[in-house]
Amino acid sequence: MDHGEKRLMDKNQESLFVRLIPFFERYGILLLILIMIAVLHLLQPDVFLSWRNVTNIFKQVSWQSMLALGVFMVIVTAGIDLSVGSIIMLSLMGLAIASKAGMPWYVVMLVAPAIGFLCGMFNGIGITLLRMPHPFIMTLGTLYIFRGIGNLISGGVPITGFAEQIRVIGNGKIKLDVFFGEGAREYIPTSLILMIVIFFIFWVFLNHTRIGKWIYAIGGNPGAARAAGINVDRILIVVYTLCGFLAGIGGLILAGRTNSAYPNAGLQSELDAIAAVIIGGASFFGGRGTVLGVFAGVMIMGILRNGLNLMNVSVFWQQVLIGSIIILAVYIDVLRRQLATRT
Amino acid sequence: MSDNLVLEAKSVSKFFGTITALQNVDLHLNKGEVLGVVGDNGAGKSTLMKVLSGLYKPSEGSLFFDKEKVTLNSPRDSQNLGLEMVYQDLALAGNLPIGDNIFLGREPTRKVGPFNFLDHKKRKQLTEEHLAKLKINVKSADQKVEELSGGQRQAVAIARATAFNAKIVLMDEPTAALAVKEVGKVLDLILNLKKLGVSVIVISHRMDDIFTVCDRVMALFQGTNFAESELKNTSRDEVIGWIMGKKD
Ligand SMILES: Nc1ncnc2c1ncn2[C@@H]1O[C@H](COP(=O)(O)OP(=O)(O)OP(=O)(O)O)[C@@H](O)[C@H]1O
Ligand SMILES: [Mg+2]
DSSP states (O other): OOHHHHHHHHHHHHHHHHHHHHHHHHHHHHHHHHHHHHHHHHHSTTTTTSHHHHHHHHHHHHHHHHHHHHHHHHHHTTOOOOOHHHHHHHHHHHHHHHHHTTOOHHHHHHHHHHHHHHHHHHHHHHHHTTOOSOHHHHHHHHHHHHHHHHHHHHTTSOEEOOOHHHHHHHHOEEEOHHHHOTTOSOEEEHHHHHHHHHHHHHHHHHHHSHHHHHHHHHHHOHHHHHHTTOOHHHHHHHHHHHHHHHHHHHHHHHHHHHSEEOTTTTTTHHHHHHHHHHHTTOOTTSSOOOHHHHHHHHHHHHHHHHHHHHTTOOHHHHHHHHHHHHHHHHHHHHHHHHHHTOO | OGGGEEEEEEEEEEEETTEEEEEEEEEEEETTOEEEEEOOTTSSHHHHHHHHHTSSOOSEEEEEETTEEEOOSSHHHHHHTTEEEEOTTOOOOTTSBHHHHHTTTSOOEEEETTEEEEOHHHHHHHHHHHHHHTTOOOSOTTSBGGGSOHHHHHHHHHHHHHTTOOSEEEEESTTTTOOHHHHHHHHHHHHHHHHTTOEEEEEOSOHHHHHHHOSEEEEEETTEEEEEEEGGGOOHHHHHHHHTTOOO
16 A cells, blocks of 8 residues: 555545534434433343333423523523523412412413413513613522512412313323233323423424524624614513523423422522533523534433432432533533534 | 715714714715725724614714615614615624525525425525625535634625625725735625616725725715715825825
């Protein structure tokens, strides 16, 4: 083999490597999930991949994923929403009070998303029209306000017991007798279906509509968006409103799952949501990230918590681990970017 | 001459708090005319263009398009009147591909039932056609703008301003970041627009640009009209003098 041939081969190898970069960029995170699943399966062969445990994971992440999806959109605009954990609690309390007041179930069901919608709109209007210097400040304020109102209207005590129709969304089971025979224990949680449908809708919204495109443009360069004639304030209000609305849906799912509204509902879940979004590869500086990535981020958090619980790892160690994963995920991202822009 | 008037600004002032960026500035532009605007750094050239494009609201004064008085609330309004602008700071979203930037705010869509979805295929096709027409070389229309060189970005910004059959194009220092060959391309493009009957305003600090493409030149000095002349009645030295605030 002469020199020229050898150089050619080096070049081919390099270009294969270079061609793999976008592949990892897009699917690397799914690879990470597969590795986690494989490891946990090896460690807990009887339990981890059992139907019961897998459905448990999905039921747990379904309400958290609503927060993550909303916060993701906000982060794409280079904003932040710290109030989603409080919105979920306030919408849950509103739902509980409507239920206790004896309203029909279909009204009760609308209460949580409606409250979420209004809370989100309040954030959006505050950030744009009141010219708050940063969304961090507005939503830090409403983090306290919304939870405070939730406790005021409920008297700070839990309210339990909702109609069966309400509980279906967070706790419903779609039986799989058709596949597993009469009376089988296998089922698909309703909340999983709802989560998939909502993620799909928002994927279409962000990737295939003009407003979706504008949301990314605002995150990339708000000045450019404005110069292109886009009403940036209006789009931001839409984004924060949708984020609140999704948190309200999360409240509805949580109502079904726990059959109770309690003062600590959703406490610190805004941080979990932000963590999932960041682990999922979205840029904290806006303009970058995918819906699939958010889904992956939510699943990584969910699988990790579940796996650590199965192995009886203490909650304290779980905190340390999750924190480390956030930093590690972002660091891998930094390395990957260095690779992609190598000179 | 005044029969051909396509754009006029009368007595426009613009204040930013205590700063007076423009004070009673007049400007007019005829059909198919190339107007050069010169002035020192901070003279108010960009601010005047942003007022004309609707990005800034004038503090005082009025604008006329085709002799009709208009109020611009957003660049969208001036776009609808056939005015496009290439901003000095380029105003592109680096995280988006070339095609998305060119069509930002005016994306081609297709209807599916009651919904309007982005027509990715059509956008790509229109982008490629338009880039080819302007002889702009990039790897692909899907390349992100942040991966482009300064000159390529400038080309995308110009492509954006010429993709919608504008009647008036404003260019704020379109040649500032370019190599000699690219400068030539931009100047050719301006002359081409002129041939098509498009009216152009060019801001430039380079006398070569002004004296290659312009029909008329006006100078701003500290936010006010300072001097103005048909190109054939002035000289480089005189225009340079205007920029420095000197007039005989
Ligand atoms: N958004 C703004 N806020 C406050 N002041 C501004 C703003 N934009 C421009 N100015 C001020 O207005 C004046 C004119 O600025 P402008 O950008 O129009 O100058 P210019 O003639 O385009 O200069 P250059 O040749 O450097 O581009 C300057 O004093 C500038 O500081
Ligand atoms: Mg300028």
